[in-house]
Amino acid sequence: MIVTGGAQGIGKGVTKHLLSLGAAVLVADIDAEAGAETAAEYAGLGELRFVQTDVSDEAAVTRMVAEALEWRGAIYGLVNNAGIADPGSTPVEQLALESWNHVIAVNLTGAFLCTKHTAPHLRAAQGAVVNIASTRALQSEPNTEAYSASKGGLLALTHALAISLGPDVRVNVISPGWIDVGEWRKASQRRTSALTAFDHAQHPVGRVGAPGDIAAMAAFLLSTVSGFITGQNFVVDGGMTRKMIYLG
Numbered sequence: 020m021i022v023t024g025g026a027q028g029i030g031k032g033v034t035k036h037l038l039s040l041g042a043a044v045l046v047a048d049i050d051a052e053a054g055a056e057t058a059a060e061y062a063g064l065g066e067l068r069f070v071q072t073d074v075s076d077e078a079a080v081t082r083m084v085a086e087a088l089e090w091r092g093a094i095y096g097l098v099n100n101a102g103i104a105d106p107g108s109t110p111v112e113q114l115a116l117e118s119w120n121h122v123i124a125v126n127l128t129g130a131f132l133c134t135k136h137t138a139p140h141l142r143a144a145q146g147a148v149v150n151i152a153s154t155r156a157l158q159s160e161p162n163t164e165a166y167s168a169s170k171g172g173l174l175a176l177t178h179a180l181a182i183s184l185g186p187d188v189r190v191n192v193i194s195p196g197w198i199d200v201g202e203w204r205k206a207s208q209r210r211t212s213a214l215t216a217f218d219h220a221q222h223p224v225g226r227v228g229a230p231g232d233i234a235a236m237a238a239f240l241l242s243t244v245s246g247f248i249t250g251q252n253f254v255v256d257g258g259m260t261r262k263m264i265y266l267g
Contacts, residue, residue, distance in 0.1 A: 094144060
């Protein structure tokens with residue numbers, strides 16, 4: 020399995036869960052410090068390899084895929100999780116084209132490139148792709164244009180790929196809601212959760228999400244148990260996008 024952005028946050032949770040299920044996991048992450056930490060921390064959980072990778076760079080992606088094949092000989096699953104947020108939530112009137120392009124390049128083009136270069140191997144293995152989008156693909160706060168557009172693009176890319184790669188490869192997408200990842204960052208940026216009772220109470224399930232919630236869904240979609248599911252978006256948000264909110 021390949022997990023992009025698998026050294027921190029949701030991706031790290033996916034990496035840990037897949038290892039616990041016996042999968043060999045290649046973590047493709049741009050952050051060398053986080054990658055080395057995750058590789059050391061999870062060394063006892065199973066077969067894991069870290070490859071420093073900028074998913075927006077096609078040459079870097081081709082090298083990463085080649086290393087995955089050299090390591091394991093096949094690729095059974097791809098989790099396109101690598102992503103960045105809008106820098107500083109800049110108002111649209113001030114959002115630089117360079118910043119817009121960078122977010123789109125990592126969040127959307129990165130998923131395209133990783134799928135493009137793993138597709139022949141996923142076809143051979145009858146594998147699966149899981150993209151990680153966001154509920155921001157469905158609803159927004161102010162000044163999140165680049166991030167929201169990139170995640171909305173992932174939803175469309177998912178159903179397009181599902182049709183193009185089927186029946187050999189299934190492609191689905193998960194849209195996480197509020198996931199607390201403070202304790203899943205690299206050591207230099209790790210922080211203890213500061214969630215309040217009010218934060219949890221906003222969710223119909225009664226709590227904020229954790230990386231394991233997304234990891235469990237990703238593992239299900241990668242498995243043969245979900246063999247009749249493709250091209251779908253799974254919103255994992257504790258029910259928040261179904262909740263009516265009235266102010267005042």
